[in-house]
Amino acid sequence: MKKKIYLDYAASTPLDPKVLKEMMPYLKKEFGNPSSLHSFGQKARAAIEQSREKVARFLNSKPLEVVFTSSATEANNLAIRGIAENAQIKGKPHIITSLIEHESVLAPIQELEQEGKIEATYISSDSEGFVKAEDVVKSLKANTVLVSIMYANSEIGTIQPIAEIGQGIKELKEKNPSLKAVFHTDAVQAAQFLDCNVQKLNADLLTLSSHKVYGPKGAGTLYIKEGVSLNSLILGGGQEQGFRSGTENVAAIVGMGRALEEIQNPRTHIANIRIRQLRDKLIKGALSRIPNSFLTGSKTKRLENNVHLRFQGVEGKDLLLALDEKGIAVSTGSACSEKTQEPSRVLLALGLKLEEAASAIRITLGKYTKAEEVERFLKTLAPLVEKLRRQDV
Numbered sequence: 572m573k574k575k576i577y578l579d580y581a582a583s584t585p586l587d588p589k590v591l592k593e594m595m596p597y598l599k600k601e602f603g604n605p606s607s608l609h610s611f612g613q614k615a616r617a618a619i620e621q622s623r624e625k626v627a628r629f630l631n632s633k634p635l636e637v638v639f640t641s642s643a644t645e646a647n648n649l650a651i652r653g654i655a656e657n658a659q660i661k662g663k664p665h666i667i668t669s670l671i672e673h674e675s676v677l678a679p680i681q682e683l684e685q686e687g688k689i690e691a692t693y694i695s696s697d698s699e700g701f702v703k704a705e706d707v708v709k710s711l712k713a714n715t716v717l718v719s720i721m722y723a724n725s726e727i728g729t730i731q732p733i734a735e736i737g738q739g740i741k742e743l744k745e746k747n748p749s750l751k752a753v754f755h756t757d758a759v760q761a762a763q764f765l766d767c768n769v770q771k772l773n774a775d776l777l778t779l780s781s782h783k784v785y786g787p788k789g790a791g792t793l794y795i796k797e798g799v800s801l802n803s804l805i806l807g808g809g810q811e812q813g814f815r816s817g818t819e820n821v822a823a824i825v826g827m828g829r830a831l832e833e834i835q836n837p838r839t840h841i842a843n844i845r846i847r848q849l850r851d852k853l854i855k856g857a858l859s860r861i862p863n864s865f866l867t868g869s870k871t872k873r874l875e876n877n878v879h880l881r882f883q884g885v886e887g888k889d890l891l892l893a894l895d896e897k898g899i900a901v902s903t904g905s906a907c908s909e910k911t912q913e914p915s916r917v918l919l920a921l922g923l924k925l926e927e928a929a930s931a932i933r934i935t936l937g938k939y940t941k942a943e944e945v946e947r948f949l950k951t952l953a954p955l956v957e958k959l960r961r962q963d964v
């Protein structure tokens with residue numbers, strides 16, 4: 572059996588050994604509760620605060636503005652519910668988002684809408700998945716409390732003009748000081764590749780996930796700009812400045828800090844250039860070898876590691892399973908919709924037909940991807956697509 576090939580880095584990344592090493596003491600002898608006053612507790616407390624400083628350096632924020640959660644899903648829920656339920660405005664709070672957000676943004680917004688607690692505007696994107704800054708800014712109203720637009724799309728890799736949206740909202744608020752809108756961006760997929768400086772982005776809230784950047788599962792971050800107030804989802808001992816009660820996952824938090832520190836190392840920049848070259852080789856190789864194949868999203872403004880391809884007459888799910896039999900792991904889009912087996916909501920929002928949306932696979936590369944693996948993927952892909960097409964008729 573040949574070595575397996577993992578090409579699903581957008582779903583989760585392997586743990587970097589440097590990160591694991593930093594976590595180990597907190598899985599073993601440094602087990603204290605960070606809220607305890609004795610030395611066991613204080614060791615754990617210090618580790619959390621050091622990690623918070625690392626995350627703050629990554630975001631160019633203050634450490635106090637970094638709140639650790641259990642996941643990016645929780646951070647997104649905290650941002651959305653926390654702002655909506657804290658809204659101090661006349662009338663119903665209004666939230667602006669896009670049709671192509673992650674489920675962990677859309678689901679809480681839709682639930683708040685169904686509960687009658689908010690009204691929502693869903694901005695559509697163009698066929699490459701771009702949301703226009705202008706469309707977002709002109710949707711702001713007197714009762715808008717939150718704008719949530721993701722930095723880079725997890726399925727098709729399209730990079731949104733987040734700095735431009737942030738600037739537009741800021742300018743509008745300067746003109747109308749009564750506007751209360753807070754700007755949130757889900758930067759989970761962007762973190763490895765794009766500038767997450769919250770000052771430059773003019774973001775008030777920003778979400779990160781540890782296990783998408785070579786850190787462990789079980790840690791996420793919500794950046795909350797000083798002065799922004801929101802309700803917490805989980806009440807109890809008042810950890811994380813009251814924003815997130817519950818004893819901290821010390822080892823995972825330490826790992827998340829170390830993982831984000833690694834992104835700031837120049838070697839990440841070099842690794843990202845290599846990933847982009849492999850990505851371009853993969854796209855060119857697939858499109859040139861396989862007739863009636865298409866790239867979804869933008870050719871230029873897409874994440875360095877994202878490839879999203881469609882093969883006419885092929886079910887993406889069948890191709891995924893056939894590739895898996897050959898030891899190659901890809902995705903049909905988001906891990907969540909793979910389970911429900913529904914056509915990708917994101918792809919339909921781009922204007923693709925049902926059968927087009929069902930014909931897609933997502934291939935995402937990472938820092939451990941080798942050139943030989945891309946070669947072997949391409950060699951395996953073409954005959955499989957051909958075989959599936961023949962079976963279909």
Ligand SMILES: *Cc1c(COP(=O)(O)O)cnc(C)c1O
Pocket residue numbers: 581582641642643644645673675721724725757759760780781782783790791
């Ligand atoms: C994976 C992902 C999430 C959820 O992150 P978890 O930490 O797994 O909950 C949120 N947003 C985007 C864009 C993602 O890719």
